[in-house]
Amino acid sequence: MKRRDFAALAGLGAGALWLPSFPALAGDLVDPAQLLEPGLDVAQKKRLADVALNAAKAAGATYADIRIQRTLNQGIFTREKQVQNIASAETQGIGIRVIAGGTWGFAATNNLTDASVAKTAQQAVAIAKANSKVQKEPVQLAPQKGYGEVSWKTPIQQNAFEVPIKEKVDLLLNANGVALAGGASFVNSALFQINEQKYFASTDGSYIDQDIHRIYPTFGVTVVDRASGKFRSRQAMSSPMGLGYEYLTPKAADKVMGPAGSDVIGYKQSYDILEDAALAAKQTKQKITCKSVTPGKYDLVLDPHHLGLTIHESVGHPLELDRVLGYEANYAGTSFATLAWKAKNIPYGSQQVNIVADKLQTGSLGAVGYDDEGVKTKEWDLIKAGKLVNYEKIRDQAHIVGQQYSDGCCYSQSWQDVQFQRMPNVSLRPGTTNKSVDELVAGVDKGIYIAGNGSFSIDQQRYNFQFGGQVFYAIEKGKITEPLEDVAYQANTLEFWGSCADRCDERDYRLFGAFNDGKGQPSQSSAVSHGSATTRFNAVNVINTARKIG
Template sequence: MKRRDFVGLTSLAAGALFLPSIPGFGMGNAVDPAQLLEQVDPAIKKRMADAALNAAKSAGASYADVRIGRYLNQGIFTREKQVQNIASTESYGIGVRVIANGTWGFAATNDVSEAGAAKAAQTAVGIAKANSKVQKEQVQLAPQKGFGEVSWKTPIVQNAFEVPIAQKVALLLAANAKALDNGASFVNSALFQVNEQKYFASTDGSYIDQDVHRIYPTFGVTVVDRASGKFRSRQALSSPMGLGYEYLTPKAADKVAGPAGSDVTGYKMSYDILEDAAAAAKQAKAKITAKSVVPGKYDLVLDPHHLGLTIHESVGHPLELDRVLGYEANYAGTSFATLDKWKSGKFQYGSKEVNIVADKLQPGSLGAVGYDDEGVKTKEWDLIKQGILVNYEKIRDQAQMVGQNESDGCCYSQSWQDVQFQRMPNVSLRPGQGKLSVDELVKGVDKGIYIAGNGSFSIDQQRYNFQFGGQVFYAIEKGKITGMLEDVAYQANTQEFWNSCAATCDASDYRFAGFFNDGKGQPAQSSAVSHGSATTRFNGVNVINTARKIG
C-alpha cells in the first residue's frame, strides 16, 4: 500500500466527520499489534546500506545516501460508548538518493535486502544521468562530515505501542463518558501513535540509527440544544507530542490556567484528556448562548494552543527557503519574505518583542530528532531577532544559494519511498524575559478578546494576508474576563500582525502546539512539527463577525 490518509484506510466512515482534524496518517500494510514492538538489527541495515552505497559509486554517483525506514502506526477510534475502529500498520522499505553528473536521482524499493538496495541504487543513478541532460546548474551540497555509527532515540518513558489496546480504549471511552456526563450530545475520540525506525547512511561516512516516537490524543464534542435547534462544538485542547504514553499520565505541575474567568486549562508535557473532555462539553454548551462579537479593533490575548497555528502559517512556511526562492508553490504559495528583505538586515518582521527560533532539538516536540534525513546533526538558530528577519530554514543543496556553508538540518521525508526535501523545523516564539503571568497580561487590556484553540484559517499565496478563528473566545473589558463570545475571527497581514505584538508571558507559561500532518510538495508529503510559545498580546487587531452577512 502507498502512504495515504489514515482515514482512507480505516472504516471510520461518517463517525470520522465529527473528529476535529484527522492527521494525514501515513500507513502501510495492516499487521498484528504485537509486530509493532519488533526491531531490526542495525548490523543488517548497515549491510544493506553498504550494498546500496557501493552500487551507486560503481554506477558513477559522486554522492549517495540511503534511508532504510520502518514506519509503524496505530490508530484507535471511538464514539460515545463504542469502539469504531482500531488499525495497526507497518511500512518497510529502502530509498536511495544520488548525485550523478551533478544531478539528483532517486529510487525506492520494498525489497528489503542487499540485492534490492543495490538495484534501487543503480536505478537512482540511471535516473540522475537522464535528468542531467536537462539540468542547467549542478547541485552543490554544503559540506558535511561523517559521524560514523551513531544512534538517537526519542527520550520516552513508556512506549505507547507496549500499552495494551484495552487500556487505551478504556481511556478514550472514559473521556467520552466525561463529555456525556457534562452535557455533550455527541463525542468522538481518537488516539494516534507513530514510531519511525529510520536508518541513514551516506558516502560522507555516516551510519545513523534513529527511533522516533510521537503521540496524539484528540476528540470532538458537540452539544445540541433541542429547543432552539442550535448546536456548538469544541475540539480537544491537546497537542500532538514527541513523547510516549507518559503524555497521557497527567501531572499537576503541567497544568497551566488561562486567565481568571475563562474556564480554560492548558497543558505542558502531559495531558488530562478526562478533564479536557468535561470542560469541552461545558464550553460547547455555553457557546450556544454566548454573545456574538461586535466587529472592530481589539487587543488579542492568544493562548499558545491557538498561537501555534498562526506562527506555523505566517512565520514557519514563509521562511522556508524553497518558497522564498520560488522553487515551492504548493499549499498556499511562495513567500513575501524575499531575499532583498533579509539582505537589508533591517526588515521589521515584527516588534522588538518578537524573537522566533527554529530548531529540531526541543524535548517533547514533534520535530525533535538527532539528525535529519540527509545526515545533518540538528541544531537551533534564530529566524527573527528583536523583530528583524535574520535567517531562513534551509538544507544542504540550498545553503550556497544564500552564501552560507552549512545546512540547518531540516531535510525530511515522510517515508522510505518518498524523496527527502526541505521541511519546516519546530518554529517557536521565545517567552518574555521579565516575569509576566497570564492574569497580569490581561490586566493591561482595556478592550480585548482572549482566544484558545485552533479554528478555521485562510492565508494568501504569499503568506501575507490572513484570517484566523479559534475554539473558544472570551471578552476582556478593563482588564478582566467578562464572558464568552462567539463568531470571532481576526484579520491582518503578517508584518502588521507581528508588529502589533506588545508582550509575551514568561517561561512558566511556555507550551507546545503541534501538527501531525503539515502538508507540502507535489507529490504531497506530510510531516510533524511543533510550535512553542507563551500567551501573547497583540494590540489593535481587526476582528470580524463570522456569522454576519456582508453587504
C-alpha cells in the first residue's frame, strides 16, 4: 500500500473524540475474494528457493537463506451505526540474505520468475562483497542444523478470511450498538486479520513452510457529559491473539473476573466483544464523576491486561541483545541492562520475579515453529528468582555472549525487509500456590487495582517510567471500595520489579498483546504477547495526572 493510500484509509477510520491505535495494512489493495485464493504450492516454493540458493552460492556466497512470503491483511472500520471502511491487502515476494566476504548482503523482489530470483540472489552477493570492504569483523553465525522439509501452522479452528464480511461487520456494529445503548456518545470499532504464508530455505538444508494467523478486535468508547463539558474514554479489553475467528466466539470457561466490586472482566482464549462494549460504556460513564486519586504510595494490584505493557517496555525491550550492545539506539533507545551491569549480579527484581521468553505459547502472537533464520523455537529464562540470567538473541549475536546457539527470535515483517532480532513473547510466570484475585486484594491495606493499558512513558535506557491504565479502583483494608480516575504510577525498572510481592496462580494467567511493535530503521512492525497473572507490587509512587504543577 502506498503511503498516500493508507493516509486516506486512516482518515476514513477517524473522526471521533477518541480512536484506538490501528495498525497499517501492508500490501496492495485487492478484492476480498483474492485473499481466499491459494498461493504458490510447496513444490513451487522449493524450486524457487533452490534457484536462489544455487545462484547465491555460484556468485560466491558462503551462506544464504531465502524467505518467500505472502502476507494477507484485512481491516474493517466502523463508527457508531455505519461502516467507515473495509480494506483488504496482499503482498508477495522473495527476500534473499547472504554472507559473502564475511559480510551480510540482502536483496528482494516481487518478480517470482527464475531469472528474476537468480538475479536478485546475485545482487545480494554483490552488496555483501561491497559491504565487506568496510566490515571490521566477519559475521559469526551460531551453528544450525538443517531440518529438511518441515511445516508448521497456527492451530486455528476457523480462518477469519473465510468468514463473510457481512458477519464481521454485523458483529462490530452490534458492539457499537451495545455501547451506545449503555450511554456512549461515540464509539469506533475495528477488526484486523493477518495471515503470513512464509517459506524459509537455507544452505544449512532447511525447507520450512509456515502458515501464521493473527486476529485483533478492538474498539474505543467515549462518553461526553454535555452539562459539564467533560468527556472520558475507555479502550477494549481485548488482546490481539494468534488465533482464528474462533477467538470471537465467547466461551464461559475463558472468562476471568476481576476482584469483587471492580466490574472488571478478563478473557483468555476467546473474547466477548458485546459484553466488553457494554461494560466499557458503564465504566466510562463512571469516570465522569468518580473520585480523582490522591497522590502517594500505594500497593498496586495489576491485572494482566495492564501488566503486559509494563513487561513489554521494562523487560522485553531492555533485554533485546542488539539494544543492550548499542546496535539499536535511534528507535526507542538502548538499555541499562548492559553486559557490564549483568556481571555485577544486581537483582532485576524480587525473588517473586520469574520471567521467561518463548515463541511457543498457544494463542500468542509470537508463536511460530521456526524463526526467520530457520531456528526451531523454544522457551528460555530471562529473569530467574529476580536475577537476570539471559538475553534475547539471534544467530550472529550468540558468540558475543559466549553461547553456541540462537534463541530463535529473528523476524522480518515482509519479504522485502531484512530479518533482525525481535522481541519474543516475554511473560511473568504465575504463582505456584493457589491464590485468587480476591485473596490477593485481601492482603492490601491501602492500594489501587488497575486494569487495561493507557498512556506510558519510558526513558532511552528503559529505566525510568510512568504508566497509566484504563480503569482504576481503590483498595482499602482488603476490599475494593470505589472507582478512581487520573491514576498513573512512576518508578524505575529495578525499583518496580523489586517491589513485586505476590502473584495469583495459573488459573488467572492471561495474555496481553502488542500487535504492531515498532523497531529498526527503516521501521518494521512485529507482534508479541506477554503473559501474567494478576500481580501485587508494594509501595509504588502514584501521581494524579489531572493536577497542575506549580
